[in-house]
Amino acid sequence: MVIDLSSTPVAEPLLDTLASIEKFEQTPLLTQFPHTNSYDLFLQSGTRFADEPAIEFLLTGQRDEKAQTITFGELANQITQTANLLHTLGLQKTDAVSILLPILPQSHPAIWGSQAAAIANPINPMLEAEHIAEIIDAAQAKAVICLAPSPHSDLWEKLQKIVQLTKTVEVVLVVQQPGLTNNEPPVLKNSSIRVIDYNTAIAAQPTDRLLSMRCFSAEQVAAYFHTGGTTGRPKIAQLTHGNMAFLGQLMQVYTAHLPRHTILCGLPLFHIYGVIIQGISAFSVGYRIVLMTPAGFRSPEGMKNFWHHIARFQVRGFSTVPTVLMALSQIPVGDADISCLTNINSGAAPLPHAFEQSFEKKFSVEVANGYGMTETTALISRAPAWQPPGSVGMRLPYSRVRIAHLNNGRITKECALGESGVILVKGPQVFCGYKAAGDNADAWVEDGWFNTGDLGYLDADGFVYLSGRAKDLIIRGGHNIDPALIEEALNGHPVVASAVAVGMPDAYAGELPMAFVVLQSGAECTARELLDFCEQRITERAAVPRRIEIISAMPLTAVGKIYKPLLRQRISENVLREVLEEQHIAAEINGSIDKQRGLVINIDIKDAARKAQAMALLEPYALTMDFV
Numbered sequence: 001m002v003i004d005l006s007s008t009p010v011a012e013p014l015l016d017t018l019a020s021i022e023k024f025e026q027t028p029l030l031t032q033f034p035h036t037n038s039y040d041l042f043l044q045s046g047t048r049f050a051d052e053p054a055i056e057f058l059l060t061g062q063r064d065e066k067a068q069t070i071t072f073g074e075l076a077n078q079i080t081q082t083a084n085l086l087h088t089l090g091l092q093k094t095d096a097v098s099i100l101l102p103i104l105p106q107s108h109p110a111i112w113g114s115q116a117a118a119i120a121n122p123i124n125p126m127l128e129a130e131h132i133a134e135i136i137d138a139a140q141a142k143a144v145i146c147l148a149p150s151p152h153s154d155l156w157e158k159l160q161k162i163v164q165l166t167k168t169v170e171v172v173l174v175v176q177q178p179g180l181t182n183n184e185p186p187v188l189k190n191s192s193i194r195v196i197d198y199n200t201a202i203a204a205q206p207t208d209r210l211l212s213m214r215c216f217s218a219e220q221v222a223a224y225f226h227t228g229g230t231t232g233r234p235k236i237a238q239l240t241h242g243n244m245a246f247l248g249q250l251m252q253v254y255t256a257h258l259p260r261h262t263i264l265c266g267l268p269l270f271h272i273y274g275v276i277i278q279g280i281s282a283f284s285v286g287y288r289i290v291l292m293t294p295a296g297f298r299s300p301e302g303m304k305n306f307w308h309h310i311a312r313f314q315v316r317g318f319s320t321v322p323t324v325l326m327a328l329s330q331i332p333v334g335d336a337d338i339s340c341l342t343n344i345n346s347g348a349a350p351l352p353h354a355f356e357q358s359f360e361k362k363f364s365v366e367v368a369n370g371y372g373m374t375e376t377t378a379l380i381s382r383a384p385a386w387q388p389p390g391s392v393g394m395r396l397p398y399s400r401v402r403i404a405h406l407n408n409g410r411i412t413k414e415c416a417l418g419e420s421g422v423i424l425v426k427g428p429q430v431f432c433g434y435k436a437a438g439d440n441a442d443a444w445v446e447d448g449w450f451n452t453g454d455l456g457y458l459d460a461d462g463f464v465y466l467s468g469r470a471k472d473l474i475i476r477g478g479h480n481i482d483p484a485l486i487e488e489a490l491n492g493h494p495v496v497a498s499a500v501a502v503g504m505p506d507a508y509a510g511e512l513p514m515a516f517v518v519l520q521s522g523a524e525c526t527a528r529e530l531l532d533f534c535e536q537r538i539t540e541r542a543a544v545p546r547r548i549e550i551i552s553a554m555p556l557t558a559v560g561k562i563y564k565p566l567l568r569q570r571i572s573e574n575v576l577r578e579v580l581e582e583q584h585i586a587a588e589i590n591g592s593i594d595k596q597r598g599l600v601i602n603i604d605i606k607d608a609a610r611k612a613q614a615m616a617l618l619e620p621y622a623l624t625m626d627f628v
Contacts, residue, residue: 010256016384018462021397024253029398029428033249037216037241039079039116041248041284046076049286056262056313057105059179061293061302064312070105075283077207078106082113084205087212089171089196091118091142096224098141098169099270100125100132100155102294106175106198107269108279110145111223113202115241117212118143121224122270128539129158131234133165138234138435139224141166145173145198148181152294156186163191173198180294218242224435225272225374227480236435243377244280246428250396251281254382261316262288264309266296266324273347276378278319290315297324307336319345322352323477325367326508326620329359341365345383347372348475350466350510350622353389358619369393371464375443375450377429381464391463392456399427401464402449403457411446420457420467420598424449455598468565468598474503474513474543481513481543489537490515490530490548495523498554502568504547505575507620514547516567518554525550549574565593572601572623585614594624601625 015021024032035041045054049072056067070078086097097114098121101107114120121139123132125147136144144163149156163169171194174186188195205211222241226234263282267274282289290313292306293299297320302309306328309315325346343366346356356367368383371392380401381393395401402424403415415421430450433440445451455468474481483501490499497520503511519525527548538544555566569591577589586606594600601623605611611627618625 036218038244057291078109079113081202081205083116086117096139096141097143100146115222129161135234148174150181248280248284264290264315264318266292272374307333311336314340317343321348354619423452477509512546
C-alpha cells in the first residue's frame with residue numbers, strides 16, 4: 001500500500017489502528033519513503049511551495065508587530081548557501097558544527113545547512129559556558145554558529161569563555177538579527193579563531209547546487225544531540241540522515257487527511273522535538289511555522305499575547321511540554337477567537353490526566369500525548385485521532401516496541417499484554433549510537449533493541465502506556481537532569497556519607513531536583529548549608545536541588561543497593577501532604593509500587609465535603625493518585 005500524497009487531503013486519518021499500520025508496512029520502507037536525507041526534503045518543499053511562507057518570525061511577541069517572513073524557496077536557498085559556506089571553510093561530512101542560537105529565522109538554515117555539509121550539533125544556549133565547552137569538545141566541533149553580541153543575551157560573553165576552553169574550534173560564524181543584536185563587528189578576545197558574519201557570508205554563496213557535490217546515504221551521521229545521560233559528562237546521541245528523512249516523510253502520511261495550515265513553535269531549536277517535529281517534519285508537509293520570539297515559551301510578552309497570536313495567524317496546532325500548558329491555563333483568552341486551534345501535542349514529561357481533561361474543556365481543544373526521546377528522533381509512539389486515557393499512542397510503522405524484564409542487559413522475560421517491563425524499541429527512527437563507545441554498553445539489548453530505560457506496557461490494540469522510569473533522569477519541564485551531577489557535588493561535602501538525588505513532584509515543572517542525604521556518624525549540618533554547597537559546585541543551574549532532606553539511613557534492596565523508588569515515593573507523599581496541609585485539609589496519604597501502574601498514591605480525605613477541593617489542588621501533579 002503506497003500512499004499517493006498528490007491526492008491529499010485524503011478522506012480520513014491514516015495509520016490510526018494497528019491493523020492499518022501493519023497493512024502499510026507490507027510495502028517495503030524504501031518504496032514507501034524513497035528519500036534518505038534531510039536536504040532532499042527541503043529542496044522538495046522549496047520547489048512545491050516556493051513562494052509561500054514557511055516561517056513567520058516574531059521578535060518581541062507584541063500583539064501586532066510585523067512578522068519577518070521567509071518563503072519555502074528562500075529557506076531551501078539559505079540551507080544550500082549555509083552548506084556551501086561551510087564547505088568553502090573546509091568542513092567535511094564528518095566534521096561537526098556547534099550551533100548556539102535562540103529561536104531565530106537563521107536557526108533552521110544553520111541546523112539543516114550544517115547537516116548538508118557536515119554534522120549539526122545544536123546546543124542549549126542557556127547552559128553554563130563550561131558545560132557548553134564540554135559538549136563542543138565531545139562533538140569535536142570545528143565551527144560554531146553563535147548569536148552576535150546582544151543587550152538581550154549573554155551568549156557572546158559565554159563564547160568568550162568557551163573558546164578558551166575548547167580545543168577543536170577553528171571558526172565562529174556570527175548571526176546578526178536586527179532589533180536583537182548590536183550590529184557591530186564582534187571580537188573574540190585573546191583568540192586567533194576566525195570570526196565571520198553569517199548573514200553576509202551565506203549571501204555570497206550559490207543557491208542552485210551544493211559545491212561539495214555530496215552524495216548522501218541514510219547511514220551517514222547528520223546530527224549530534226547532547227542528552228542528559230547518567231554519566232555526569234556530555235553524552236552525544238548520533239542521529240543519521242535516514243532518521244531525519246524517515247520522520248519527515250512519515251509526517252506527510254500522518255497529516256495526509258489535513259489541509260496545509262499554520263503551527264506555532266515556542267520550543268527551543270536545540271531540543272529534538274523542536275528540530276524534528278516542528279522542523280523537518282512540518283516543513284516537509286508544507287506547514288507555515290510561526291516562531292514566537294527568540295525565547296519561545298519563555299517570553300513574557302509572547303506568552304501574555306499567546307492567544308492573540310493563535311487567532312492572528314490562525315494557528316491550528318502547536319507542540320509543547322506540560323509546564324507551558326500549566327502556564328497557558330492561567331492566561332485569559334480575552335476577545336481572541338481561538339476556534340482555529342484544534343489540537344495540542346504534549347510531550348517530554350508526563351501530563352496529569354485530570355489537568356489534561358480540564359484544559360481540553362476550558363479551551364475546546366484536544367490534547368494528545370505522545371512518547372519519544374532524543375535517541376529515537378523524537379518519536380517512539382504517536383497519538384492517533386483517538387487514544388485511551390493514560391496511553392502515549394501507538395508505535396510508528398516499520399518500528400517495533402517490545403516490553404521485557406532485563407537482568408544485566410539480557411532479556412529474562414517477555415512481558416504479556418498489560419504487564420509492565422522495560423520498553424525496548426527498534427526501527428528506522430532509532431539512532432546509530434552514542435559518539436563515545438563507552439556510552440553504548442547499556443544502550444542495546446540483544447539483536448539491536450534500544451533500551452529506553454523507561455517502564456511501561458502494551459494493550460491488545462497496540463497502545464503504549466508508561467508506568468515509570470528505569471533510568472534515573474530527573475525531568476524538569478522537559479529538561480533532562482542527570483542525578484549524578486547533584487550526587488557528586490553532595491558527596492564532596494566533608495560530612496556527607498551518602499546522597500541520592502530524585503525528582504520531586506512539582507505542579508508547574510513536573511519534577512524538580514531534590515536530594516536525600518545521610519550524614520556521617522556524629523556529624524552535624526543543615527539542609528540550608530548543603531544547598532549552598534550545591535549552588536557553588538553545580539554548573540548546570542537547572543540541576544541545583546530545590547530541596548534536601550537529611551535522613552538517618554537509605555532504603556536498601558535485598559542485595560544492598562539503594563532503592564530509589566522508595567525515596568521517590570517518600571518525597572511524593574511529603575509534597576502532596578504539604579499541599580493539603582497548607583489549606584488545612586486533613587488526609588491520610590500513602591504510596592505503593594504497583595507492578596503495572598508504577599508509583600500509586602492513595603489519598604483518603606477525612607472530610608468528604610472537601611474532597612473536590614483536594615482533587616483540584618492536586619490535579620496539576622503528574623502522579624497516579626487514587627482517592628478513597
